[in-house]
Amino acid sequence: MSSNDIIVSLDIGTSKVRAIIGELNNGAINIIGVGSADSEGIRKGAIVDIDQTVQSIRNAVGHAERMVGIQISEVYVGIQGNHIALQTNRGVVAVSNEDREIGEEDIERVLQAAKVVALPPEREIINLVPKQYLVDGLEGISDPRGMIGVRLEVEATIVTGAKTSIHNLMRCVEKAGLRIAGVIPMSLAAGVMALTKDEKSSGTVLTDIGAGSTTVAIFDQGGLAAISTLPIGGEHVTNDIAYGLRTQGEMAEKIKLKYGCALINDAAEDVKFKVMRMGSNVEKEFSQVDLASIVEPRMQEIFQLVKQEVYRLGYGDKVGGYVLTGGAVTLPGTLELGQMELESSVRIALPDYIGVRDPAFSSGVGMIQYVSKFMGARGTSTVKKTANRKASSTVSSKPGMFERLKNMFNEFI
Incomplete structure (x- = not known):
């Protein structure tokens, strides 16, 4: 570049x-x-x-x-x-150069060989991520360029999706x-930004809580090991607020961003706000504690579902920690609630650049x-x-x- x-x-x-x-x-x-x-x-x-x-x-x-x-x-x-799914596959090729030095062409050929996999007609390969290369049976190689060998193999994770x-x-x-x-x-992209090399190796759950869904991605042994998407997110918190305070969804979102708190214990009784209720021209006053009593149960449910999903994926006892990201984790008290519900070390990851x-x-x-x-x-x-x-x-x-x-x-x- x-x-x-x-x-x-x-x-x-x-x-x-x-x-x-x-x-x-x-x-x-x-x-x-x-x-x-x-x-x-x-x-x-x-x-x-x-x-x-x-x-x-x-x-x-x-x-x-x-x-x-x-x-x-x-x-x-x-x-x-x-619709995103993972599967592992191996590719094997013979090194083509006369001097048996592995070059760019050999790596391209072995990666193409790893893509030869039976897929249903409605699915396509989105990405292929090499986990390790093997040269004449020697494992654990991250970049085989320039090495001498006869047989080049790759063990890769194939990411597929619905066409x-x-x-x-x-x-x-x-x-x-x-x-x-x-x-x-x-x-994969969030993992590059949010996780350290050690976290990717120790069974870390990257939990991206967005507005409409929560993505659970488990990184283990240096790469993406399992992935799942839950149909619940920050939008559901907003809907709960709209229902509980009997107001419009747009107003509920503004209230959530300005006064929302994921822990009732962190909310202040003296912080008040008024809400225009649906079907009425009269504003009703609520406290931040009233709001937190609506937000906390839904955020608890999200974390409980994440934990259940991690166990379903077979990593319940292998988790080294959780890293939270996504727009919904900006609510005050989310980190503390996550630590209590997930019963593990939890941190929030955010980009270290001005403006983002x-x-x-x-x-x-x-x-x-x-x-x-x-x-x-x-x-x-x-x-x-x-x-x-x-x-x-x-x-x-x-x-x-x-x-x-x-x-x-x-x-x-």
Whole structure:
């Protein structure tokens, strides 16, 4: 990568669409622009209205463009949902060079061999993540380039998803006038940002609590070991508040953000607020304790479901700790409640960049870090920082959507 490459990540969530512009400067990442727009057309992480989703993407990207003064033509898109699944596979090839030195071509061939796996017709490979390479039976090799050997093997984790969900997501982005440089599983991206090397090796549960869903990703032995999505999140807390206080959902969200607290013991009885109730012109006064008595049970339920899911995935006794991220963990008291309910060490991860120090931006920033870390050496396609660049000049020459999906997986390793 050159010293002034621009990477743009697009996080299409249930409540917000976020576009983040990262600049690579001699290996260091600077976040230079952030665009955010209300998410329309998304329910529980799934696209239910393409036109509304396209408009939300345009609004978020336009916001980011105005902040920095560049034209965005190409983005990396995050994907998540309960259709994402993992499976392991091995690839084996003979080293092709006469001097038996393993080169780039051998690595490409063994990764392609690992992708040969039987899949149902409705599923596709999203990503392939090498866990380890083996050279003539020697295990634990992370990068075999330059080594001498006859037989090269790779043990890899294959991330698959439903074709319908993948193609609908890509369709929305392309209808918004953007070219897709790559599709990245959100859990992998968030793991790069949120977890240390030791945490990835010791059985850590990365819990991303979004608006419409909660993603549970278990990292073990240095990589992503299991993943699951629960259909519950911060939106359910908002709905509970709207029902409990008998007010509109929009008002309930504002009250949650301003006065919400996940622990009744941390709430203050003297903090009061008034709510316009539905079907009435009369405002009723409530205290922060009243609000917390609605929020705490739902947040407890989320953590209990996360814990049950970890046991269901077979990691109940192997967990070294939990790392929380996502927009819903910003409620005061969430960390303490998580520690009590999960009965383990818990911390909240957030990006360490000015302008995005919020758990809601973890996945978007993680995508930029993922691209720079794993795709930088492969000549990643990025947007150059050129003022008033026309998106049409790069979009017009792009291959078809399905051809791009087929070809871009090579870039992700």
